[in-house]
Amino acid sequence: MNSVKSIVERMNNDELIRLARQLEVSLTNRKVKRDLLVETIQSELEEHYRERIPWKKTRLKDPAIQISGLTKKFGNTIAVRGLNLVVRPGQIVGLVGPNGAGKTTTLRVLAGIIRPTEGSVRVNGFDMNVSPLKAKQTLGYIPERPTCYPNLKVREYLTFIAKIYRVPPIDATLRMKEYVDLFQLNDLLDAYIGTLSKGNLQRALLVGIFVRPPPHILALDEPIYGLDPRGAWSLKVLLKKLRDEGSAILISTHILEIAEGLCDRFVIMNEGDVVGKGTLEELLVQTPNAHTIEEIFLELTGGIPGT
Amino acid sequence: MLARVGEKLRSFWPVQTLKLIVLLLIPYRVSIEFVPYDTYIHLSSIFWQWYSYEPGWFIAQRFGLMSPWTAAANISVITAPSLYFCYRLRSMSETESSSWLAASTTAVSFICFILISYSYWFEFGGWGSDTMYWHALQGFLTILLTLFVFVPTLKRVSNKCIPKRQMRRAKRIRDRLHQTLVKLLPQHVSRMMILAALVPPYMFGLFVDTYGSGLSLFSPLAGMFSFYFQVDRFLVTPFLPYRASFLMQLGSTTIGFLALGILWLQLLYAHEVLRYVEGRVGKKRVTLIGLTLLVPIVFLGVSSGVTMMLGQANSAFIPFPVSILIGSWLVQRKDRLLSNGDAEPVEVEPSPSHENEVSVPIIYILESRLKKLLRRHKS
Secondary structure (H helix, E strand, O other), X not given: OHHHHHHHHHOOHHHHHHHHHHOOOOOOOOXXXXXXXXXXXXXXXXXXXXXXXXXXXXXOOOOOEEEEEEEEEEOOXXXXXXXXXXXXXXXXXXXXXXXXXXXXXXXXXXXXXXXXXXXXXXXXXXXXXXXXXHHHHOEEEEOOOOOXXXXXXXXXXXXXXXXXXXXXXXXXHHHHHHHHHHOOOHHHXXXXXXXXXXXXXXXXXXXXXXOOOOOOEEEXXXXXXXXXXXXXXXXXXXXXXXXXXXXXXXXXXXXXXXHHHHOOXXXXXXXXXXXXXXXXXXXXXXXXXXXXXXXXXXXXXOOXXXX | OHXXXXXXXXXXXXXXXXXXXXXXXXXXXXXXXXXOOEEEEEEEOOOOEEEOOOOOOEOOOOOOOOOHHHHHHHHHHHHHHHHHHHHHHHHOOOOOOOHHHHHHHHHHHHHHHHHHHHHHHHHHOOOOOOHHHHHHHHHHXXXXXXXXXXXXXXXXXXXXXXXXXXXXXXHHHXXXXXXXXXXXXXXXXXXXXHHHHHOOOOEEEEEEEOOEEEEEEEOOEOOOEEEEEEEEOOOOOOOOOOEEEEEEEEOOHHHHHHHHHHHHHHHHHHHHHHHHHOOOOOHHHHHHHHHHHHHHHHHHHHHHHHHHHOOOOOEEEEEEOHHHHHHHHHHHHHHHHHHHHHHOOOOOOOOHHXXXXXXXXXXXXXXXXXXXXXXXXXX
């Protein structure tokens, strides 16, 4: 409840009025003291959440992501061959590999954007081929090259996402404020999405995902790549927090420092095949000549080049 | 037996005949005239007229130069293409396009109308005493084409494009959109006000006739209605109008279709002015659209003057394009604000009350008060 109170304190006047309207606070005077309004809203929120904890907690199915025997062919080219992958709630799994290894294809199949040639994908227990809507409802996906409705303003996009995912309006307002502050999107709320840079668009999409209540199942394709150091740091902290709260996260990256600092387990891919799998310790056992994640990666994807 | 009669009545020809009878009977011209101490009403259909100042009903249209049989023949010629279109439409499959047939039916109907009216004009050297019939016939043609050609074509297109299951979904989305719009409305009051100011009945004007002058308002709205108001001798006796009249011409074909174009341009102009005020388009574009809008309005004014000078009409209409004047004023105002901003930035000291006080929107206050009142009323 304290975090909710601090969110309300950080809100500007327009946001306070919006929240007051959602809470049906009666305001009959043209001017009202800000402190008084904040206090009233806080007590109304306390009343509102008396029956239920903020952001209703649900549990994810175990495993949250299950990819079995996935093969994806584009004509004669095999992008992914026989991939088996499991992400359990409370885990961050890193999909690591050089360019063209099949990471993005795997995530696109997972998000239901393309169909697998063979094999199946289950998200929160729902098969992406059989019940795609239910599977997609629980999944948050950020593509490598983010795209979004260019004619919507950031604020409109976030409100739209909250509405289609049926987030209660009060929860949506509070969560939006929390994550807009975290990703420093305040100044861009009234900007058109079409005018945003890649990094800012990525932040807007991330806030769009986090407007929905946790726990999340996330599929993030190179999420840190377009962000500035502060944004990257905020995201890493947030992902770890979400993991601790029970979210399941699959990250594709080729930046090994990020993978090492963030992921609990790794799946190393090379030319569509899985060449290594497990925790850092398990991978070190598999590759006796390697001492760091970088050396493991090089060893498994063609050997360490001689100097 | 009854079922068979009902089925026959629902079949093609009885339904079309019934529709036609209704179209032939409805009045296409309603005129109400106010003079000191009295009011005159005049309704005119194709085959009947009614004057409030003459005793009894006049069932028959009083044809002067033309025989009623010629009038009926004219109607048959004008109606035939539309009836043929309806008949063909029945035998067409759902996937077949009817747009070309609809376009050619409309073209043929217009050509028939023009041929009939000009042959009359050349034969009798003018409209003579049959003016009311020709006015009504214009209205009849517009409504006939709307009911028999445009509406069935649109219906087919919408049925073809949206399967039933999706239709329900579309309706749900439309309802939700409507609700959102209603919620958004108060936030866009200023935009709405600008739009309302820019899309008025587009021609206010001075009406000059051989007896004096008056103030009039003229709005052919989407080619279906003309609304006309005139106060004669307004300049001579401003406090006691000599005569005020209201005229509604249903489906005025000649001016109606031109009006459709002007109405579209008018909406485009309003939209662009709004975008200019919001800083989303340049001044050049707004000015260009404004000038384009001015062309047909000036054309109407000039043609009305020329018609009067040639002795074909006893009045002329001087248009007063309100929307362009308001639009230009808004554009100028925006320019002034911008140039002021460039000249010297004025730093406004925020008052301490600004930071500590929150302004509550008036609509919110009204809502709160209303809810309070209702709660008190309930308790």
